Amino acid sequence: MNLKSRLDRILSLALILILALMVLNVLWQVFSRYILQTPSSFTDELSRYLMIWIGILGAAYVSGMNAHVRIDVFVSRLSIGMQKKIQLMVRxxxxxxxxxMLIIGGSRLVYISFILGQKSPALQIPLAYxxxxxxxxxxxxxxYKSLEHFNQKSN
Structure with a gap:
């Protein structure tokens, strides 16, 4: 099993797990609110954070699958050589x-959040997580983009 396949598998399992946690969390919220008549205090916040994780990790997964949104009307009319050059520029x-944005900016955000000790209101977990x-x-x-580049180069 190559690196891309392993990464695909790990990411898809992580996304499935996060989605399952989110569904269970929302089910608990509905149950506690309407059946027990005592709404849970943490479920809204946990759902929000799980949604953030599933959205951003999902974007990475979609990027690896090359299933992201693209407009290829103009590119498809170009020669194969020009299409490859444009694909390289896009990668x-x-x-x-x-x-x-993600690595440098995100790392700074994580670092600052740890330094400031920011915690979530209901769960009291560090926001850096x-x-x-x-x-x-x-x-x-x-x-993913590096693997894609080297795979295309070897073909």
Whole structure:
């Protein structure tokens, strides 16, 4: 099993687990609110944080599958050589964005949150754990784009 397949499997399992946790969390919220008549105080916040993780990790997964939104009307009319050059530029742009915004920016956000000791209101967990998904997803996207580049180069 190659690196991409392993990464795909790990990410898909993580996303399934997060989604299952989110469903259970919402079910508990509905049950506690309408059946027990005592709404849970942490479920809204936990759902929000799980949604953040599933959205950003999902974006990394979609990037690895090359299933992200793209408009290829103009590119498809170009020669094969030009299409490959544009694909390379797009891969580099995605990797650059991931490096600057997700890894560097996300790491700074995580660091500042740890230093300031920011905690979530209901769960009282460090917010840095919530923000940790940014540099993690950035690294995953860069790994995917690097693998894609080297696989295309070897073909």
């Amino acid at each position: 580099l742009a995605i990797a650059f964005f991931s490096l600057v 919530v923000y940790l998904v940014l540099p993690l997803s950035g690294c995953i996207i860069i790994i």
